[in-house]
Amino acid sequence: MQPKHGTRRANLEYMVETKIRARAILIDMEEGVIGRYRNGPFKDLFDDKFIITNSPGSGNNWAEGYYTHGRKFKNNILNVVRQVAERSDNLQGFIFMLSTGGGTGSGLGTYCLRLLEDNYPSVDRFVSCVYPIGSEDVITCPYNMALSTKQLIDHASCVFPAENRALTEMIAVEAKRKGPHNEKAGFFAENTTFENMNSIIVNSLLHLTCGSRFSGALNMDMSDISTNLVPFPNMHFLSSGITPIFTPMKKAIFKIKPKLKEEMFHSIRSKSNQLIKINPVGPTSVLLSAALQTRGDVNNSDLRKFVEKLQSKGNFTTWSRKAVKVGHCAVAPQNCQVAMMSLFNTTTMSELFSHINLSFKRLYNRKAHIHHYTQTSGFESDYFQECSETLLNMIEMYKQTETASSNCIPRLSDTSPV
Ligand SMILES: Nc1nc2c(ncn2[C@@H]2O[C@H](COP(=O)(O)OP(=O)(O)O)[C@@H](O)[C@H]2O)c(=O)[nH]1
Ligand SMILES: [Mg+2]
Incomplete structure (x- = not known):
């Protein structure tokens, strides 16, 4: 029913x-x-x-969430996770939803990531996380973002980041497009409420999991994503682009014109539809991998055309161009005939790490607010420096990949991000 x-x-x-x-x-x-x-x-x-x-x-303090609450709730959390996992017929992975800017999501959230890695090492950990860039209302946000990002780099299988400034811009464009009577289109009085922002994230998660929720001949499971889109350890941050941005509540269209599908395909690779502020097909982006998830009224020849176009437009490496992963789910979201999502592993992800590191350095160079962290039992003061080094390493790895991608590399070692 x-x-x-x-x-x-x-x-x-x-x-x-x-x-x-x-x-x-x-x-x-x-x-x-x-x-x-x-x-x-x-x-x-x-x-x-x-x-x-x-x-x-958690007092907007990563250390409080990670150490104090982590220690206190460890057994309780493991017990609850075990009960939920035992109810699953086919445990494909854990999906975490958290903000990186405060204390609980960032601290306790990434503590749980590590806890599940230790206790369920063969089960993937997918993280949908908010970077409150553009909506920072907490002075310690740069520390919390940096500390939790190190954990995400070290312990997640795949990360799907969303920046609040990108979500805000998407909402503003959509509100303008729909005109002044946009209440009917599912908007609320205040366009930039978390409810609207979260709705975009929720839609991306629905596309991400549709292959596991509905049967289909061309389904892309969550585990396919980590295998196909993560070419080197730690380089598992993916940019997601979706269209439509919100499920339209207007009258359904029964015949989707090919032109509309092409426009939608254009949207999902454009920078204005990415959940973070990067341009995956811009001049500085080198694509390490890409995936396309379509839902609803899309056929095989549409898919083939989209993939060929992406392969010709995107700046792939010599070894990643051929491998665009495709998933199609016949079931479209409600009140929608077609929906699409793109996933890109792009070297421009380094812009996110640079932004986090720069805002971290601005505070840390003055050692402002560090005592809140260092007086938390378990937190070692060296950890700040370690974190910054991890971010710089990631930036360097992406840069090396970018530089090397213009050369033809016949053989890759297990870990080198060439
Ligand atoms: N997009 C989005 N951002 C949120 C949401 N809740 C919080 N944030 C952002 O994340 C930051 C940290 O959230 P907060 O609730 O203080 O952290 P907590 O300690 O993890 O509960 C806030 O300053 C907001 O900018 C949400 O529901 N959606
Ligand atoms: Mg909160």
């Missing part, structure tokens, strides 16, 4: 009626945030046994 209408209320009623439960663990050290899920309209969706809270938060 499918919900009759694509409205939020209808979806909710459908979930309650069919007793659908999210296979999700909610963790927050601020009780009030999770309270919305415990007591709000989604309360039947989440199992109370799998909610872990505390108060009063």
